[in-house]
Amino acid sequence: MPRFPEVHWLGESRDYRATWAAMRRFTARRTSETPDAFWALTHPPVFTQGLAGRAEHLLAPGRIPVVPTDRGGQVTYHGPGQLMLYTLVDLRRAGLGPREWVQTLEQSVIDWLADRGVLAERRADAPGVYVNGAKIAALGLKIRQGRCYHGLSFNIDMDLAPFARINPCGYEGLAVTDVKRLLGDGEALPAIARELTDNLARCLP
Template sequence: MPQHDNFHWLGERRDYRATWAAMRRYTARRTSETPDAYWALTHPPVFTQGLAGRPEHLLNPGHIPVIPTDRGGQVTYHGPGQLMLYTLVDLKRAGLGPRDWVNRLEQAVIDWMGERGVAAERRPDAPGVYVDGAKIAALGLKIRQGRCYHGLSFNIDMDLTPFARINPCGYEGLAVTDARRLLGDTPSLPSIARELTAVLAS
């Protein structure tokens, strides 16, 4: 299990490239004693293209920038009102494999929604969390020498229209939703991030 709860709310509309570079630096400088870290934030509108990303899944990005990145997976959208929870975790030290961590990330969101009366689920063929077939959370990881970065994007209260400019996560016509549409009022993004981190770091 992760040993440390080192939570940081980094704020709204943090630049994607700068955050990505900071995650890489943190991971490259880690030692066996470096505490795990959980960085929560939002990004300005941006499409990110994972290592498996194929250009045909970018339908009409328009004015929104497209950034190739080193996480797994295909293309997705990040923007205001979407909680990014980046998990800089030493999986090897924790005795966890990549699939274990994916399952834990998914389960944290499933349980959070379930506590509020909404049945969410994972899909065996497509990582992430879904409600009635609509994706509410996506995830992508990079693991280097047993140490993970990138993490989870959780749609809380956002403009979902940019998802129509792509095939989300490589799936044509995949429906997306957010917590606000399902729950009405939602807690603040920092509050949600702290709740998820408390589960993940326990």
């Protein structure tokens, strides 16, 4: 039987293209017995454009690279201080549909914030997690033969200025926030990743 999901802290400033390629290799090579995996890391500054991405949502990228990618959704920003949690999960084996997994990822962030006294919510029209209308976590998945990769970005302690260079997730003027602005200094990224992945792992058989 597949083992408990493997959790890997891959470190900070991991190149986006290289990480994306590694996720695709992992997914292509996995078998019915391969344990699921969670990869936690940060990226250097980069805009990523999902399969539904439209050029008009890239307002002024400047010197920050733009990478077209195969996840769902529009354009978003990744950079230092943002926790990336890539979920390499066999959804078919787990008996989960894409929408269920999206809601599970959202709930993991909502619960983490609730434990710290912050009320967060999801939106039916725009996947992600929001606090007082400002987006604090974004989601984008790719599912191939029932197996998922990509995942969740959670704003922890960021320079939020690059979000003004795009329409985040395709929404003009969408406000964004991060944990530090809500709570001040807190836990380190690897500790946050461990708490989120512990909760997510309990949702998998």
